[in-house]
Amino acid sequence: MSIVRELAKQAKAASRKLATLETAAKNDALLNVARQLLADRESILRANEIDLAKGKQAGLSPSLLDRLALTAARIEDMVEGIKQVVELADPVGQVMESWSRPNGLTIAKVRVPMGVVGMVYEARPNVTVDTCALCLKAGSAVLLRGSSNALNSNRALVASIKKGLEGTAIPVAAVQFVDTGDREAVDEMLRLNGLLDLVIPRGGAGLIRRVVETATVPVIETGVGNCHVYVDKEADPAMALDIILNAKCQRYGVCNAAETLLVHREIAPSWLPGALQSLRDRGVEVRGCPAVLKIVPEVKLADERDWATEFLAPILAVKIVADLSEALDHIQTYGTGHSECIVTNNQDTAAEFLQQVDAAAVYHNASTRFTDGFQYGFGAEIGISTQKLHARGPMGLRELTSYKYVVRGTGQVRS
Known part of the structure; x- marks a missing residue:
């Protein structure tokens, strides 16, 4: 079994426990992650300096270097984003609508977690934290694959997030990181039907086009903004x-x-x-x-x-x-x-x-x-959808849920 598939299997197993957690338990875990990120700030910034130096040597554009760069202030912004997510209402379990039928059945449309969300993204290491905060609060595990340009930064951030989850109700395995710059790992990830429930690409037009054209897993197209x-x-x-x-x-x-x-x-x-x-x-x-x-x-x-x-x-x-x-x-x-x-x-x-x-x-x-989840009051955002199904615009907690119908009866059978 490939490493990518094994990581996805671990995330899938963790998602079943995560989906049943109470809001308070998820919030406590996220606040622990926020504290850990602040505690690990210096090591995260050192890792980011390595990526920035490599990026400059590779001739990355000023805009990409800006997206890649972390500062103490940007880490504090990420932590503030987590705290805002904690303060938001938990969408999981919300009854969107309900009604009764003439035969006595009661039907409720209830928000549920997506399951496992795959994230493929370029340069911006803050996406690592934003994605984890939103997915975990929304009851979903996450499989992360950042770009090779931010590999050291993402390693440090994921290590801090996992450390923050230790001893909390959220399984550490709910956050998985594809720790490689190999492009074939992305192609495999995009075809993990049955393990990944959704893939979200976040980056330039080339990345988004590649994901949309390659994936067999459902995709939400994000980002390109003319x-x-x-x-x-x-x-x-x-x-x-x-x-x-x-x-x-x-x-x-x-x-x-x-x-x-x-x-x-x-x-x-x-x-x-x-x-x-x-x-x-x-x-x-x-x-x-x-x-x-x-x-x-x-x-x-x-x-x-x-x-x-x-x-x-x-x-x-x-x-x-x-x-x-x-x-x-x-x-x-x-x-x-x-x-x-x-x-x-x-x-x-x-x-x-x-x-x-x-x-x-x-x-x-x-x-x-x-046009930003933080500015709209969503806390962190996982991306800005430019398509119409199932989410559009800044994607916060509610956009990271699906729904199911809960039907209750008293012995009814269909004639």
């Missing part, structure tokens, strides 16, 4: 500038950062020069359509690929549009169903945008950077 901010003719200029600077510059290498700015042609001549200068002052390379270059000649001319690219870098594509309809058409053509924003003081225009844009999150006068 996000837009549309500045309408009735936008407040100062608000629009604040939003695009935050959506683009607050952090570049994340899926909810803005990659394209759409501007109504009536506001473009007065607003664009100052806005683009502010972006360029922050180190952003602007690539504009021909209409943009007529107003700000010094920006680079955009090509077709720029409209479709998730840059994850200080690069922004900018296009002037005739009206809301053209903005909607552009988003429909190039958007990835992640997060889209309109800035306007016209409530009717905003309502039309919010209704027509097909994305996991749509915003009126707020930055796309809020």
Whole structure:
């Protein structure tokens, strides 16, 4: 038996006990994990330094290095995420709805754990902690396979998590880590039907595409974010500038950062020069359509690929549009169903945008950077689903459960 299959079998066995635990027992175990992560902070940071040094030698991009990096503050943020998960209501056992039939049967739709969740992810070691906290609270075991770039960081984090689970009600075997950079291990993991109940990829477009195309286990597609901010003719200029600077510059290498700015042609001549200068002052390379270059000649001319690219870098594509309809058409053509924003003081225009844009999150006068489980009050998130089944948007505890029908009778048989 392969190592990956054996790890999955151990997780499956642990999931049966985990599914029956009371909320208090799960919460106590998670708080113990949080304390252990803080106690092991220095060793985790040393392991991360090794990964960062190797990443720099390998020529990883600044955005990937940023995703890979851990700091004392980021570890504290992960611990805070665990504490928030502890404070959240436990979805397991919740009765979603119930009813009675004329024959006397009572039927209840009840939330239950997924079972075993497989996580395949790139670079970001915080995903290790977020995934464990959410899956364990939701009653599911987890099989983790991070990228080779974060191997040392993930080893240290998993070791700390397992140490934190020792002596608690949650079986240590409920957290399993595929401790290899071998790509074949991922392919095997994606075909563990009967052992894994769900696989979630979290990373770049290449990883997500590979998982979706290879897996025979059910997959939730996450992540790729070609996000837009549309500045309408009735936008407040100062608000629009604040939003695009935050959506683009607050952090570049994340899926909810803005990659394209759409501007109504009536506001473009007065607003664009100052806005683009502010972006360029922050180190952003602007690539504009021909209409943009007529107003700000010094920006680079955009090509077709720029409209479709998730840059994850200080690069922004900018296009002037005739009206809301053209903005909607552009988003429909190039958007990835992640997060889209309109800035306007016209409530009717905003309502039309919010209704027509097909994305996991749509915003009126707020930055796309809020598409995040922590910001939505979910505690940590396991990812942002850009599909429609069974979860969409930031995935918290409830999205990590399924349901079953509990039917009670008094001896009824079907005629």
